[in-house]
Amino acid sequence: MVELSDYVGREQSYVKHVFLELYLERLVYKVASNYSHVVYVDGFAGPWQSANEQFEDTSFGIALSALRRAKASWKALGRDVRMSAFLVERHSEAYEKLAEVPARYPDVEVKTYPAEFVSVLPEILRDIPATAFTFFLIDPTGWRIRLAALAPMLSRLKSEVIFNFIFEFINRAASIKDVAAELDELIPFGNWRPALEAATTPEERKAILIEAFAANLSHIGKYTYVAETTILRPVRDRPLYCLFYATRHQTGIEEFRNCQVKALKEQSRTRAKTKVRHAQAKTGQTEFFQSLHEMGPDDLTAFLDTEQDEAEKTLLILTPVEPDAIHYEELWPMVLARNAVKKTDVNQIAARLRKEGRLVFPDWEKGKRIPQPHYRVQRPGVQLPRERQS
Numbered sequence: 001m002v003e004l005s006d007y008v009g010r011e012q013s014y015v016k017h018v019f020l021e022l023y024l025e026r027l028v029y030k031v032a033s034n035y036s037h038v039v040y041v042d043g044f045a046g047p048w049q050s051a052n053e054q055f056e057d058t059s060f061g062i063a064l065s066a067l068r069r070a071k072a073s074w075k076a077l078g079r080d081v082r083m084s085a086f087l088v089e090r091h092s093e094a095y096e097k098l099a100e101v102p103a104r105y106p107d108v109e110v111k112t113y114p115a116e117f118v119s120v121l122p123e124i125l126r127d128i129p130a131t132a133f134t135f136f137l138i139d140p141t142g143w144r145i146r147l148a149a150l151a152p153m154l155s156r157l158k159s160e161v162i163f164n165f166i167f168e169f170i171n172r173a174a175s176i177k178d179v180a181a182e183l184d185e186l187i188p189f190g191n192w193r194p195a196l197e198a199a200t201t202p203e204e205r206k207a208i209l210i211e212a213f214a215a216n217l218s219h220i221g222k223y224t225y226v227a228e229t230t231i232l233r234p235v236r237d238r239p240l241y242c243l244f245y246a247t248r249h250q251t252g253i254e255e256f257r258n259c260q261v262k263a264l265k266e267q268s269r270t271r272a273k274t275k276v277r278h279a280q281a282k283t284g285q286t287e288f289f290q291s292l293h294e295m296g297p298d299d300l301t302a303f304l305d306t307e308q309d310e311a312e313k314t315l316l317i318l319t320p321v322e323p324d325a326i327h328y329e330e331l332w333p334m335v336l337a338r339n340a341v342k343k344t345d346v347n348q349i350a351a352r353l354r355k356e357g358r359l360v361f362p363d364w365e366k367g368k369r370i371p372q373p374h375y376r377v378q379r380p381g382v383q384l385p386r387e388r389q390s
């Protein structure tokens with residue numbers, strides 16, 4: 001379990017690891033129900049700023065525990081699942097520590113590489129059997145990465161990817177002419193530059209960069225769903241990095257949003273505590289800042305409420321006008337890919353829109369409270385009176 005006490009002064013890493021732990025715990029277990037071999041690849045493994053002797057505050061420590069637990073749970077049910085991890089670290093001092101890791105996990109096949117990730121990627125990809133499902137984590141310290149060099153990894157079938165996009169640095173770099181070529185290598189496709197130059201607010205700039213990078217991941221890796229969650233600076237109200245998630249599976253996007261909402265709540269709690277601690281350290285006053293924190297506006301609630309409103313709009317926009325129709329099982333994942341809402345939220349919104357006559361479900365069965373996967377969904381050509389929907 002990740003513990004906040006291991007992350008003093010780097011609370012942003014705590015939030016990243018809370019998300020990673022939730023995501024890997026759920027998805028490794030689920031994937032192992034269908035695949036007899038699950039692989040985790042950490043291209044920029046560290047350990048980096050780790051304060052825990054068991055490496056419980058590192059991405060590979062979290063991943064190896066998830067692999068171990070999933071393997072044991074399936075074993076108890078009579079199912080044998082092979083678990084492997086490929087961990088890469090370029091820095092020699094960090095690598096010395098990483099090299100201790102395989103001996104601690106005899107139940108997982110762990111291979112470590114003292115190398116630059118892109119240079120060993122072909123070897124790693126050759127070593128992963130085509131039948132294995134692979135989780136890739138790309139969590140560099142900087143942003144100078146040629147996305148095209150990662151193409152063989154991004155396009156590997158039976159895989160999904162978490163990519164840490166160092167937003168704060170990238171956003172700054174995007175205004176510096178000298179590094180334009182390097183940034184173009186990170187975001188090689190799309191006409192995002194002119195849009196970024198025309199942007200007038202920080203929010204617009206962020207939206208443009210996020211959309212551009214998501215489109216690149218999706219294009220290069222042929223991913224059906226790419227979503228993002230933002231990690232803020234611990235004290236200042238500014239985005240620090242964006243975790244991108246790319247998957248070809250509905251379950252993946254469903255779990256991503258579940259984990260995101262939990263991690264955002266934890267981020268909100270952690271930042272509130274960290275801000276109070278900083279203010280107290282600066283002034284020596286305790287009670288005053290404690291009460292300010294309790295009265296403060298809840299930015300996360302406002303954000304999640306907006307996402308609910310946006311999800312409603314997305315649901316309506318993506319639904320064709322009758323007589324055309326879309327199946328609900330195709331519709332809800334597309335909403336989740338665009339908005340930070342859970343599947344249960346979309347179910348509720350869809351059921352309400354039906355009651356309000358703004359969506360039509362010709363296959364809705366009596367007694368059902370939420371849409372079923374096989375239901376067709378349509379937007380009425382003309383607004384329906386409420387009675388027709390009862």
Ligand SMILES: C[S@@+](CC[C@H](N)C(=O)[O-])C[C@H]1O[C@@H](n2cnc3c(N)ncnc32)[C@H](O)[C@@H]1O
Pocket residue numbers: 043044045046047048057058059060088089090091094115116117118139140141
């Ligand atoms: C941000 S840290 C990784 C943190 C780790 N993922 C975690 O969450 O605990 C990035 C690590 O990648 C290493 N690194 C940087 N460039 C690299 C490269 N090209 N190939 C492999 N490792 C690299 C750094 O030495 C550092 O330990």
